[in-house]
Amino acid sequence: MSLPHALLTALVEHPCSGSELAERFDKSIGYFWHATHQQIYRELARLEEALWIEALPAETGRGRKRQFRLLPAGRKELRRWIAEQQDPTPLRDELMVRLRAEAAIGPAGLAQEIARRQAMHQAKLDVYQRIEQRDFLGKEPSRERRLQHLVLKAGILQEQLSLAIAKEALEILGDPAA
Known part of the structure; x- marks a missing residue:
């Protein structure tokens, strides 16, 4: 875009x-x-x-x-x-490269950064959910409103995915057997 x-x-x-x-x-x-x-x-x-x-x-x-x-x-x-036709943008997420690097070289203190990001994703998810409550739930489902809500739901799903990845990464990083 x-x-x-x-x-x-x-x-x-x-x-x-x-x-x-x-x-x-x-x-x-x-x-x-x-x-x-x-x-x-x-x-x-x-x-x-x-x-x-x-x-x-x-x-x-x-x-x-x-x-x-x-x-x-x-x-x-x-x-x-x-x-206009456009191919999807390839995923570029530095955290994924950091996780791979930590897997290759061993513990390097990544858990603190993931916990920090987890808090940021939770805060953004909270904002998105407040917007959803305020602007979409219980409102007339016009075409315009449904498309706008779809964009917001994509953001909600993205934040939920980021939180799930952070949670699992923290579990792995905190597992001494891992």
Whole structure:
């Protein structure tokens, strides 16, 4: 995925200022695609130059933020990108290489790092489950809401898998017979 398409997706959902977009990005797409606020602002300028978005005239007064909205060409690009064929991204997880290295050279103190990551995965899972409770359970199951929920469920499953792997790794690392 590319950052431009992530931003186009956010803007098709709701026109907003760059700072609002960065904040919304952190609370939604940012869970699956990281970008700094600087990267977002740079990309907004490129998207505007490509005529995929436009900045609406700023409201009068000091400190007023420019609002951005998607243009028809941006919607067309987003549709093209959605339909594009792309192979799955290969798994690149440094922890898996660390586990292999620990298997090859023996104990090297990896358990502490895994426990730290386990706490991080649990915290993220808790956030995802709160979002699920707040935004999806007991709500009208429209097509849009079901697709958004599917994305969230993928995040929940990923965190549950990471927790299961961490738990098993800690059991193996703590087993003196292993």
